[in-house]
Amino acid sequence: MVNIKDVAKKAGVSVTTVSRVLNNRGYIGKETRKKVEKAMADIDYSPNQIARALQKSQSYLLGVIVPDSEHPFFAELIKNIEIFAYKNNYKILICNSLDEAEKETKYIGMLKENRVDGIIMCSQTLDIEEYRKVKLPIVSFDRIMSNNIPYVGSDNFNGGTIATQHLIESGCKYLLHLSGPLDIDVLPNRRADAFKLTCMKHDIPFKVIEQEYSRKSFSFYKNYEKFIEEQVAHELAKYDGVFCSNDMLAYALYIHARKNNIHVPEQLKIVGYDYTSFTRMLQNPKLTTIKQPADRLGRELCSTLVKMIEDKEGDKPNNTIIDVELIKGETT
Template sequence: MANIKDVAKKAGVSISTVSRVLNNRGYIGKETRRKVEKAMAEINYSPNQIARALQKSQSYILGMIVPDSNHPFFSELIKHVEVFANEQNYKVVICNSLDQPDKEANYINMLRENRVDGIIMCSHTLDVEEYKSVLFPIVTFDRILSNQVPYVASDNYRGGEIATEHLIQAGCKRLLHISGPLKLDLLANRRADAFRLTCMRHHLHHDIIEGTNDNLTFEYFRHFIANEVADRLQSYDGVFCSNDMVAYALYLYAAANGINVPERLKIVGYDYHSFTRMLKTPRLTTISQSAKRLGKVLSSTIIHVIEKKDEDTINNTIVDVELVKGETT
């Protein structure tokens, strides 16, 4: 099996130069890097990741806790996190909390015991103090924990504002927002804040029906629409939904019950994930938050915190959103 000495000999450089190339440390000229990489390919040399991990006291493994990897948005987010983490030689362990606090706490302990280098936290069922007690790097998606923990989110307030303004410009006078669980202090709830303030600014009748995170399956959303929303639909002519699966469930209910969309009822969703893009009828009007961009920033942020742990700078990132016009408004 080829080793680092063989690479150095083949490339005509020192062992320390090969080491700097492997660890991306110090200045390496382009031509020198090219020679080392060519030599590695020619003799089929693969760096010993375990040895590198022991040398640097790192596992090169990230934990990622999500509510449900079966949800289209989170499955897409996971894919992009893994792609960008892999480019930096990190592997990702995926954990599904299913929005159960005990399960989330157990996963945090498991990841700590297995010495992951950091956690990307997309599930948020625990109190803030419980996250603060985790003694290794964390980056959160859609939640602010403290000034010491970086977060990444789409521009939820702007997304809510764009969606509501679009419904108003389409002629809606009586607006409803189907939100997520507002009792949780999540940045996603800024969508509801924007909806409320935009309606107030235009002096329009509006209301919010609060959803839950008990279940993120499409069948659950259909059940929720039929049992929690349907009896109140006659009071509204425009609905802004907290995600696209809710929006599509609402469309199906309307179509099955003779409520014409968009003439009688206009619908805007939020996400524009793979589920939405596959829909041919109808094409949902929605707010796009880029899972690719969010995944890249989550990966780069947690790796930056891991590898630059002595720096005090905390980089929070808000990713832009945009309206995707479809057939439901």
């Protein structure tokens, strides 16, 4: 069986250089990398991942816990985490908590049993103290957990400000915000804070209606449709602008308005949040929304965790906030 020494001999480089190429560590010139990769192909060399893992006491596995990978935003986020992980020779294990604390607890235990090197935590059902007990490198998405657990998120407060300001500048006089539950201490709730402050700054009457998470239906759209029919519809005539906490909710609101002869954007203006592939595919209408870039968020989540794993003696990675931007569509 060929080994790393054979590759080095074939490529005319040192074993250390081959090791750097395999582990994507340190500076390697393009020509040198090509020589090593060609040598591996020529002699049919495949690195023994199990042996490498045992040698470095690593599994090269990352756990990713999300509320639900069916949701367009988390589907796109997972894809981008996986892309960066692959480039750095890691694989990912995906777990869906479905917003259930018991399930999330069991998944954390399962990931530890499978000796993952670290966890990207996008689900947020447990008390913060429970995450501190995990004893593995953790990076949080959109939640501040502790000084030892870095977080990555979009600029939710600025996103809420931009969305609300845009509605006001579009002529809206009475504003509504449809949010997730605000009793959970997570960064996306800063969108509601920004909405309220911007409305008060401009003396705009406003209201916030919270949606409680429910798993009775496994269709996000049906959940949003039910929320609008039961909690929003009777209030809608009072408002001429709505800022929705995500694009699927914004689209469900648009469909409800169309069914009830409420003209968008003439009578009701709508702004969403996310700008995922779901939103980009919509042509009728093209939603006005706030873009939080899932590609950059996924890359930062994965790169922060990899840094924690591979630089155990180094400083804790910084928290990262990613800029957002308004995407003007046909609903404002």
